[in-house]
Amino acid sequence: xxIGERWKRAFELSRKRITPSRKAIVEVLEEQRKxxxxxxxxxxxxxKHKKVGIATVYRNLELLSQMGIVHRVNFGDGKEHYEIxxxxxxxHHHLVCTVCxxxxxxQDFRKEEHEFMEGLGRVLETKYDFLIQSHQLYFYGICxxxxxxxxxx
Amino acid sequence: xxIGERWKRAFELSRKRITPSRKAIVEVLEEQRKxxxxxxxxxxxxxKHKKVGIATVYRNLELLSQMGIVHRVNFGDGKEHYEIxxxxxxxHHHLVCTVCxxxxxxQDFRKEEHEFMEGLGRVLETKYDFLIQSHQLYFYGICxxxxxxxxxx
DNA sequence: CACCAAATGATAATAATTCTCATTATCACG
DNA sequence: CGTGATAATGAGAATTATTATCATTTGGTG
Ligand SMILES: [Mn+2]
Ligand SMILES: [Mn+2]
Ligand SMILES: [Zn+2]
Ligand SMILES: [Zn+2]
Numbered sequence: 511x512x513i514g515e516r517w518k519r520a521f522e523l524s525r526k527r528i529t530p531s532r533k534a535i536v537e538v539l540e541e542q543r544k545x546x547x548x549x550x551x552x553x554x555x556x557x558k559h560k561k562v563g564i565a566t567v568y569r570n571l572e573l574l575s576q577m578g579i580v581h582r583v584n585f586g587d588g589k590e591h592y593e594i595x596x597x598x599x600x601x602h603h604h605l606v607c608t609v610c611x612x613x614x615x616x617q618d619f620r621k622e623e624h625e626f627m628e629g630l631g632r633v634l635e636t637k638y639d640f641l642i643q644s645h646q647l648y649f650y651g652i653c654x655x656x657x658x659x660x661x662x663x
Numbered sequence: 664x665x666i667g668e669r670w671k672r673a674f675e676l677s678r679k680r681i682t683p684s685r686k687a688i689v690e691v692l693e694e695q696r697k698x699x700x701x702x703x704x705x706x707x708x709x710x711k712h713k714k715v716g717i718a719t720v721y722r723n724l725e726l727l728s729q730m731g732i733v734h735r736v737n738f739g740d741g742k743e744h745y746e747i748x749x750x751x752x753x754x755h756h757h758l759v760c761t762v763c764x765x766x767x768x769x770q771d772f773r774k775e776e777h778e779f780m781e782g783l784g785r786v787l788e789t790k791y792d793f794l795i796q797s798h799q800l801y802f803y804g805i806c807x808x809x810x811x812x813x814x815x816x
Numbered sequence: 817c818a819c820c821a822a823a824t825g826a827t828a829a830t831a832a833t834t835c836t837c838a839t840t841a842t843c844a845c846g
Numbered sequence: 847c848g849t850g851a852t853a854a855t856g857a858g859a860a861t862t863a864t865t866a867t868c869a870t871t872t873g874g875t876g
Contacts, residue, residue, distance in 0.1 A: 527842050527853060548833080563856040568833060570854095576761075584737045588864070589832060605793055608729075614791055619783055626779055630772055634802060638767055640758055642804035649787060651795035680822065680873050701863080716825040721864065723823095741833070742863060 517579045524577065534560040535570050536594070539580055545591035545613060583646065587611055598624075603647040609656035623647075670732045677730065687713040688723050689747070692733055698744035698766060736799065740764055751777075756800040762809035776800075 538554045574580040602617040691707045727733040755770040784795045
Protein backbone atom coordinates (compact mmCIF):
# COMPACT_ATOMS: atom_id res chain seq x y z
CA UNK A 511 0.00 0.00 0.00
CA UNK A 512 1.31 3.44 -0.89
CA ILE A 513 1.90 5.74 2.03
CA GLY A 514 -0.01 8.43 0.15
CA GLU A 515 -3.24 6.51 0.30
CA ARG A 516 -2.64 5.44 3.85
CA TRP A 517 -2.43 8.77 5.56
CA LYS A 518 -5.85 9.88 4.38
CA ARG A 519 -7.35 6.85 6.05
CA ALA A 520 -5.41 7.62 9.23
CA PHE A 521 -6.87 11.12 9.22
CA GLU A 522 -10.42 9.86 8.90
CA LEU A 523 -9.88 7.35 11.70
CA SER A 524 -8.47 9.92 14.10
CA ARG A 525 -11.16 12.45 13.23
CA LYS A 526 -8.68 15.03 11.99
CA ARG A 527 -9.59 17.21 9.06
CA ILE A 528 -7.88 16.87 5.72
CA THR A 529 -6.84 20.39 4.87
CA PRO A 530 -4.85 21.87 1.99
CA SER A 531 -1.94 22.66 4.36
CA ARG A 532 -1.73 19.11 5.55
CA LYS A 533 -1.89 17.71 2.05
CA ALA A 534 0.77 20.13 0.88
CA ILE A 535 3.15 19.32 3.73
CA VAL A 536 2.89 15.57 3.19
CA GLU A 537 3.33 16.18 -0.53
CA VAL A 538 6.59 18.06 -0.04
CA LEU A 539 7.96 15.36 2.23
CA GLU A 540 6.91 12.62 -0.18
CA GLU A 541 8.51 14.35 -3.13
CA GLN A 542 11.76 15.28 -1.48
CA ARG A 543 12.29 12.20 0.65
CA LYS A 544 14.95 14.07 2.60
CA UNK A 545 15.43 15.34 6.14
CA UNK A 546 13.84 18.76 6.03
CA UNK A 547 13.58 21.33 8.79
CA UNK A 548 10.30 23.14 9.40
CA UNK A 549 11.76 26.23 7.79
CA UNK A 550 12.86 24.28 4.71
CA UNK A 551 9.41 22.79 4.31
CA UNK A 552 7.96 26.27 4.64
CA UNK A 553 10.23 27.51 1.83
CA UNK A 554 9.29 24.61 -0.43
CA UNK A 555 5.65 25.44 0.07
CA UNK A 556 6.22 29.08 -0.82
CA UNK A 557 8.07 28.07 -3.98
CA LYS A 558 5.10 25.95 -4.96
CA HIS A 559 2.87 28.96 -4.32
CA LYS A 560 1.02 27.19 -1.56
CA LYS A 561 0.46 29.75 1.14
CA VAL A 562 0.78 28.08 4.52
CA GLY A 563 1.84 29.96 7.64
CA ILE A 564 4.94 28.83 9.47
CA ALA A 565 2.91 28.18 12.64
CA THR A 566 0.72 25.81 10.68
CA VAL A 567 3.78 24.02 9.39
CA TYR A 568 4.97 23.46 12.95
CA ARG A 569 1.54 22.46 14.19
CA ASN A 570 1.05 19.92 11.46
CA LEU A 571 4.52 18.46 11.67
CA GLU A 572 3.77 17.79 15.32
CA LEU A 573 0.48 16.15 14.41
CA LEU A 574 1.92 14.12 11.56
CA SER A 575 4.72 12.91 13.82
CA GLN A 576 2.28 11.77 16.45
CA MET A 577 0.29 9.95 13.80
CA GLY A 578 3.41 8.21 12.58
CA ILE A 579 3.07 9.63 9.08
CA VAL A 580 6.33 11.52 9.35
CA HIS A 581 9.39 10.84 11.46
CA ARG A 582 10.97 13.59 13.48
CA VAL A 583 14.73 13.17 13.67
CA ASN A 584 17.34 15.12 15.57
CA PHE A 585 20.94 15.28 14.45
CA GLY A 586 22.15 17.61 17.16
CA ASP A 587 22.33 20.74 15.01
CA GLY A 588 19.81 22.72 17.02
CA LYS A 589 16.72 22.02 14.98
CA GLU A 590 14.37 19.15 14.34
CA HIS A 591 14.17 17.53 10.93
CA TYR A 592 11.33 15.64 9.39
CA GLU A 593 11.09 12.90 6.80
CA ILE A 594 8.20 10.89 5.43
CA UNK A 595 7.81 7.57 7.21
CA UNK A 596 8.61 4.63 4.99
CA UNK A 597 6.86 1.28 5.18
CA UNK A 598 8.32 -0.94 7.95
CA UNK A 599 10.17 -3.07 5.42
CA UNK A 600 12.08 0.02 4.35
CA UNK A 601 12.75 1.33 7.83
CA HIS A 602 16.17 2.92 8.08
CA HIS A 603 18.58 4.55 10.50
CA HIS A 604 21.19 7.31 10.50
CA LEU A 605 24.89 7.82 10.41
CA VAL A 606 25.84 11.36 11.48
CA CYS A 607 29.17 13.14 10.98
CA THR A 608 29.85 15.10 14.16
CA VAL A 609 32.17 17.46 12.30
CA CYS A 610 30.28 18.58 9.18
CA UNK A 611 26.80 17.34 10.07
CA UNK A 612 26.46 15.11 7.02
CA UNK A 613 23.80 12.45 7.48
CA UNK A 614 23.66 9.11 5.74
CA UNK A 615 20.50 7.01 5.64
CA UNK A 616 21.42 3.38 5.83
CA GLN A 617 19.31 0.29 5.66
CA ASP A 618 21.85 -2.46 5.71
CA PHE A 619 21.05 -5.40 7.90
CA ARG A 620 17.47 -4.27 7.69
CA LYS A 621 16.18 -7.72 8.54
CA GLU A 622 18.63 -8.65 11.28
CA GLU A 623 18.37 -5.22 12.77
CA HIS A 624 14.63 -5.23 12.71
CA GLU A 625 14.48 -8.64 14.34
CA PHE A 626 16.91 -7.55 17.01
CA MET A 627 14.98 -4.37 17.74
CA GLU A 628 11.68 -6.21 17.80
CA GLY A 629 13.04 -8.71 20.29
CA LEU A 630 14.59 -6.05 22.47
CA GLY A 631 11.44 -3.98 22.25
CA ARG A 632 9.29 -6.85 23.45
CA VAL A 633 11.49 -7.44 26.46
CA LEU A 634 11.40 -3.77 27.37
CA GLU A 635 7.61 -3.63 26.98
CA THR A 636 7.22 -6.40 29.50
CA LYS A 637 9.88 -5.32 31.93
CA TYR A 638 9.02 -1.62 32.05
CA ASP A 639 5.35 -1.81 31.21
CA PHE A 640 5.70 0.41 28.18
CA LEU A 641 3.80 0.29 24.91
CA ILE A 642 6.57 0.74 22.40
CA GLN A 643 5.66 2.51 19.18
CA SER A 644 8.95 3.23 17.46
CA HIS A 645 12.68 3.38 17.81
CA GLN A 646 15.59 5.31 16.39
CA LEU A 647 19.21 4.37 16.15
CA TYR A 648 21.93 6.92 15.52
CA PHE A 649 25.60 6.26 14.86
CA TYR A 650 27.91 9.24 15.33
CA GLY A 651 31.37 9.56 13.87
CA ILE A 652 33.58 11.35 11.36
CA CYS A 653 33.05 11.07 7.64
CA UNK A 654 35.79 10.46 5.10
CA UNK A 655 36.04 14.07 3.95
CA UNK A 656 36.34 15.41 7.46
CA UNK A 657 39.02 12.86 8.33
CA UNK A 658 41.05 13.90 5.30
CA UNK A 659 40.74 17.57 6.19
CA UNK A 660 41.88 16.89 9.75
CA UNK A 661 45.10 15.29 8.49
CA UNK A 662 45.67 18.07 6.00
CA UNK A 663 45.82 20.70 8.72
CA UNK B 664 39.09 2.91 36.68
CA UNK B 665 36.79 5.57 38.08
CA ILE B 666 35.52 8.06 35.57
CA GLY B 667 36.50 10.84 37.95
CA GLU B 668 40.17 10.08 37.65
CA ARG B 669 39.94 9.51 33.97
CA TRP B 670 38.66 12.85 32.82
CA LYS B 671 41.56 14.75 34.34
CA ARG B 672 43.94 12.68 32.26
CA ALA B 673 41.84 13.34 29.16
CA PHE B 674 42.14 17.06 29.83
CA GLU B 675 45.90 16.92 30.12
CA LEU B 676 46.18 14.92 26.91
CA SER B 677 44.01 17.31 24.91
CA ARG B 678 45.78 20.33 26.39
CA LYS B 679 42.62 21.76 27.89
CA ARG B 680 42.80 23.56 31.21
CA ILE B 681 41.31 22.11 34.33
CA THR B 682 39.25 24.97 35.67
CA PRO B 683 36.90 25.25 38.66
CA SER B 684 33.89 25.53 36.31
CA ARG B 685 34.78 22.33 34.53
CA LYS B 686 35.40 20.47 37.75
CA ALA B 687 32.13 21.71 39.17
CA ILE B 688 30.10 20.72 36.11
CA VAL B 689 31.52 17.21 36.04
CA GLU B 690 30.93 16.99 39.77
CA VAL B 691 27.26 17.85 39.45
CA LEU B 692 26.78 15.29 36.71
CA GLU B 693 28.65 12.63 38.65
CA GLU B 694 26.61 13.24 41.79
CA GLN B 695 23.23 13.42 40.16
CA ARG B 696 23.67 10.74 37.51
CA LYS B 697 20.56 12.01 35.78
CA UNK B 698 19.69 13.66 32.49
CA UNK B 699 20.12 17.34 33.26
CA UNK B 700 19.55 20.30 30.98
CA UNK B 701 22.11 23.11 30.84
CA UNK B 702 19.77 25.27 32.88
CA UNK B 703 19.35 22.58 35.53
CA UNK B 704 23.09 22.17 35.83
CA UNK B 705 23.39 25.93 36.17
CA UNK B 706 20.84 25.89 39.02
CA UNK B 707 22.66 23.08 40.81
CA UNK B 708 25.86 25.05 40.63
CA UNK B 709 24.19 28.14 42.10
CA UNK B 710 22.79 26.08 44.95
CA LYS B 711 26.25 24.83 45.69
CA HIS B 712 27.45 28.45 45.65
CA LYS B 713 29.75 27.83 42.74
CA LYS B 714 29.47 30.87 40.54
CA VAL B 715 29.66 29.80 36.91
CA GLY B 716 28.05 31.77 34.12
CA ILE B 717 25.42 30.10 31.98
CA ALA B 718 27.52 30.66 28.85
CA THR B 719 30.37 28.76 30.47
CA VAL B 720 28.02 25.93 31.30
CA TYR B 721 27.02 25.65 27.64
CA ARG B 722 30.59 25.98 26.42
CA ASN B 723 31.85 23.28 28.71
CA LEU B 724 29.01 20.89 28.07
CA GLU B 725 29.90 21.13 24.40
CA LEU B 726 33.54 20.45 25.18
CA LEU B 727 32.80 17.60 27.59
CA SER B 728 30.51 16.01 25.02
CA GLN B 729 33.16 16.15 22.35
CA MET B 730 35.64 14.60 24.75
CA GLY B 731 33.22 11.79 25.51
CA ILE B 732 33.14 12.62 29.22
CA VAL B 733 29.46 13.44 29.11
CA HIS B 734 26.75 12.25 26.76
CA ARG B 735 24.37 14.67 25.16
CA VAL B 736 20.93 13.17 24.73
CA ASN B 737 17.80 14.52 23.11
CA PHE B 738 14.35 13.35 24.11
CA GLY B 739 12.44 15.62 21.79
CA ASP B 740 11.35 18.13 24.42
CA GLY B 741 13.12 21.10 22.88
CA LYS B 742 16.29 21.06 24.89
CA GLU B 743 19.41 18.99 25.13
CA HIS B 744 20.14 16.94 28.20
CA TYR B 745 23.45 15.78 29.53
CA GLU B 746 24.55 12.83 31.63
CA ILE B 747 27.91 11.60 32.77
CA UNK B 748 29.31 8.93 30.47
CA UNK B 749 29.51 5.54 32.13
CA UNK B 750 32.23 3.01 31.41
CA UNK B 751 31.52 0.99 28.24
CA UNK B 752 30.47 -2.05 30.27
CA UNK B 753 27.68 0.05 31.77
CA UNK B 754 26.60 1.68 28.52
CA HIS B 755 22.85 2.15 28.42
CA HIS B 756 20.01 3.35 26.24
CA HIS B 757 16.67 5.12 26.63
CA LEU B 758 12.99 4.44 26.69
CA VAL B 759 10.97 7.65 26.24
CA CYS B 760 7.29 8.21 26.95
CA THR B 761 5.95 10.38 24.14
CA VAL B 762 3.06 11.53 26.33
CA CYS B 763 4.60 12.63 29.63
CA UNK B 764 8.27 12.71 28.64
CA UNK B 765 9.36 10.20 31.27
CA UNK B 766 12.69 8.61 30.43
CA UNK B 767 13.88 5.22 31.56
CA UNK B 768 17.53 4.20 31.39
CA UNK B 769 17.77 0.56 30.54
CA GLN B 770 20.74 -1.69 30.25
CA ASP B 771 19.20 -5.05 29.61
CA PHE B 772 20.82 -7.16 26.96
CA ARG B 773 23.86 -5.04 27.46
CA LYS B 774 26.15 -7.69 26.08
CA GLU B 775 24.04 -8.84 23.14
CA GLU B 776 23.17 -5.29 22.28
CA HIS B 777 26.74 -4.17 22.45
CA GLU B 778 27.89 -7.01 20.24
CA PHE B 779 25.17 -6.28 17.75
CA MET B 780 26.01 -2.58 17.64
CA GLU B 781 29.71 -3.27 17.34
CA GLY B 782 29.11 -5.60 14.42
CA LEU B 783 26.75 -3.21 12.69
CA GLY B 784 29.12 -0.33 13.36
CA ARG B 785 32.02 -2.14 11.74
CA VAL B 786 30.02 -2.85 8.60
CA LEU B 787 28.94 0.78 8.36
CA GLU B 788 32.51 2.01 8.88
CA THR B 789 33.67 -0.03 5.90
CA LYS B 790 30.74 0.59 3.63
CA TYR B 791 30.40 4.33 4.19
CA ASP B 792 33.99 5.14 5.10
CA PHE B 793 33.05 6.58 8.46
CA LEU B 794 34.97 6.48 11.70
CA ILE B 795 32.28 5.60 14.19
CA GLN B 796 32.69 6.98 17.69
CA SER B 797 29.40 6.33 19.42
CA HIS B 798 25.79 5.38 18.98
CA GLN B 799 22.47 6.03 20.65
CA LEU B 800 19.33 3.97 20.61
CA TYR B 801 15.97 5.40 21.61
CA PHE B 802 12.71 3.55 22.04
CA TYR B 803 9.57 5.68 22.03
CA GLY B 804 6.22 4.65 23.43
CA ILE B 805 3.64 5.21 26.13
CA CYS B 806 4.33 4.48 29.77
CA UNK B 807 1.99 2.60 32.08
CA UNK B 808 0.66 5.70 33.85
CA UNK B 809 -0.12 7.48 30.60
CA UNK B 810 -1.91 4.42 29.24
CA UNK B 811 -4.08 4.23 32.34
CA UNK B 812 -4.94 7.92 32.11
CA UNK B 813 -5.93 7.54 28.45
CA UNK B 814 -8.44 4.86 29.31
CA UNK B 815 -9.78 6.86 32.25
CA UNK B 816 -10.79 9.75 30.00
C1' DC C 817 56.62 34.90 39.88
C1' DA C 818 55.52 36.45 35.13
C1' DC C 819 53.58 35.77 30.90
C1' DC C 820 50.06 34.73 27.57
C1' DA C 821 46.79 31.98 25.44
C1' DA C 822 42.75 30.03 27.05
C1' DA C 823 38.76 30.53 29.74
C1' DT C 824 35.22 33.20 31.87
C1' DG C 825 31.05 36.23 32.93
C1' DA C 826 27.76 39.52 31.73
C1' DT C 827 24.89 40.56 28.49
C1' DA C 828 23.31 41.16 23.80
C1' DA C 829 21.94 38.67 19.79
C1' DT C 830 20.12 34.92 17.29
C1' DA C 831 17.29 31.17 16.02
C1' DA C 832 13.76 27.77 16.71
C1' DT C 833 9.45 26.99 18.30
C1' DT C 834 5.06 28.10 20.59
C1' DC C 835 1.26 31.10 21.80
C1' DT C 836 -2.66 34.30 20.97
C1' DC C 837 -6.63 35.53 18.89
C1' DA C 838 -9.43 37.08 15.26
C1' DT C 839 -10.81 34.91 10.88
C1' DT C 840 -11.73 31.01 7.80
C1' DA C 841 -12.86 26.37 6.29
C1' DT C 842 -14.06 21.36 6.98
C1' DC C 843 -17.47 18.07 7.20
C1' DA C 844 -21.35 15.71 9.74
C1' DC C 845 -25.93 16.25 9.67
C1' DG C 846 -30.47 17.50 8.31
C1' DC D 847 -26.93 21.09 -1.18
C1' DG D 848 -26.81 24.51 2.69
C1' DT D 849 -25.67 25.32 7.69
C1' DG D 850 -23.57 25.33 12.09
C1' DA D 851 -20.36 23.65 15.40
C1' DT D 852 -15.88 23.40 15.88
C1' DA D 853 -11.31 22.55 14.18
C1' DA D 854 -7.74 24.74 11.67
C1' DT D 855 -5.30 28.69 10.05
C1' DG D 856 -2.35 33.05 9.53
C1' DA D 857 0.03 36.93 11.24
C1' DG D 858 2.67 38.39 14.39
C1' DA D 859 4.05 38.62 19.23
C1' DA D 860 6.19 36.01 22.81
C1' DT D 861 9.01 32.63 24.68
C1' DT D 862 12.92 29.67 25.16
C1' DA D 863 17.28 27.60 24.22
C1' DT D 864 21.60 28.49 22.62
C1' DT D 865 25.45 31.27 20.71
C1' DA D 866 28.29 35.44 20.02
C1' DT D 867 30.82 39.43 21.74
C1' DC D 868 34.29 41.44 24.30
C1' DA D 869 36.51 43.19 28.24
C1' DT D 870 38.57 40.83 32.24
C1' DT D 871 40.56 36.98 34.73
C1' DT D 872 43.23 32.80 35.33
C1' DG D 873 45.76 28.15 34.71
C1' DG D 874 49.89 26.24 33.87
C1' DT D 875 54.48 26.49 31.82
C1' DG D 876 59.00 27.86 32.29
MN1 LIG E 1 16.48 9.32 7.19
MN1 LIG F 1 20.55 7.89 30.42
ZN1 LIG G 1 31.93 15.19 7.90
ZN1 LIG H 1 4.09 8.71 30.26
